[in-house]
Amino acid sequence: MAEIPTLVVRKPCFDLPTGCPQCLSAYIYLNFAKIPFQLNFHVNHPHSDKIPYFEIGDDYVLYDNENEGIIQCLRKNAGVVDLDSEVSSLPEWITIKAVITTWLHDALVYELWVGSKGSSAYSIYYSDLPWPIGKVLSSKKTRLVKLKHGITDDNAVAKKEEIYERANSAYDALSKLLGEKNYLFGNRPSSLDAIFLAHGLVALQALPESSTLRNKFLEHDTLVRYVRKCKTEIIEAGPQTHTDASSSGFRIPSTQRQKFKSEPKRKKTDEEKRFKSKGRYFVAAQLVAVAVFLTLMISFDFAEVEVENVDDQG
Structure with missing residues (x-):
């Protein structure tokens, strides 16, 4: 077998x-x-x-x-x-692929790491790690996302509006394309259906109710219906x-x-086994990092106490 x-x-x-x-x-x-x-x-x-x-x-x-x-x-x-062999030659394929893999991808990444303050992203990627390591990795990723989009303190509001406007335009286009069809390009699914459905499921279920991206998605009934149908037929199965x-x-x-x-x-003796064997070292590194973190925190608190004592004596 x-x-x-x-x-x-x-x-x-x-x-x-x-x-x-x-x-x-x-x-x-x-x-x-x-x-x-x-x-x-x-x-x-x-x-x-x-x-x-x-x-x-x-x-x-x-x-x-x-x-x-x-x-x-x-x-x-x-x-x-x-799944794309019969649809990738369609005129609208390249446009829709670009919309899904750029505008919607960027919007979800932004919302996960910046717009929703990283709470959902932390649950997805780092919640199994010790708190100090998870916070460091999460903060690093947030900085990288801001850097990619050129977000600074001065242009943060304008950049946010631009990202959400593009996402909403993408939702409008996809909603019209989908219409009453079973899938984006007719009665057969494609890779773009898989990518978009993953986007929609995460937007609806992982993002908080206050999420701007989630609320914009909910305004498109056709897309919501499509995503919930997928959840019933594929995810729950x-x-x-x-x-x-x-x-x-x-x-x-x-x-x-x-x-x-x-x-x-x-x-899997080279790349694969090294990747898996690093798991043991990674766990050990986590423990060392926690120990270092706690040591630094204790030292910092002790130093503060010493400074306060000196001030009191003065």
Whole structure:
């Protein structure tokens, strides 16, 4: 019996199988493609750009930071059904792809890390880490997001309005495109459906009720209906799993099978094993960081007491 592949993602939260938008889009894509897979969770390196990744046995792994991301890797390199083959040539495909992968992507990243003060993002990425480490990583990410968008104290309000206006324009366009159809491009899902649905699910369920982006999304009934339908049919149903993967339609292309046969000893000995083995060191580093943090805090408090005593004596 063939081994069922594994999609490794960030942990579940907000009543979603994973709170990470990138992980969730891969999860939805595999379900759309009717590919059997198991779901596993990686918590040792929540900030790693390798997550999500897709493992096929001991010989093949696809990371999100490879090529154009995990979905493109699944389409081109893992024998997964290419859901875009019949729609990627449509005139509106490039425009809609740009809208989803830039305007909406940027808006959700901004909202997670800046607009909502990072509370949802912390739950998704860092809540399993010791508090000092999580706060440091979260603050670093927030600074990077602001830097990417060129946000300063002087232009913060204008930048925020620009990001939300673009997101709302994207929602308007997608709502009109979707209409009464089952999917964005007709009766068959595509990778853009998977990416957008992940965006919508996170916006509706992970963002706080006060979120500007969430409220703008809720103004588009067609999109809300589409996302909730996805949640009922895909998310609540769970991943595609079968006892016999060989009869499920999952096939590795002959070129890939030949590659595996010619390199039977490759396994996950280099990049993959280093990545996983770092988990032990990462945990140890967490403990050291906590100890250092507490030591500094105690030293700081002691120094304050000494200063206060000197002042009192003066």
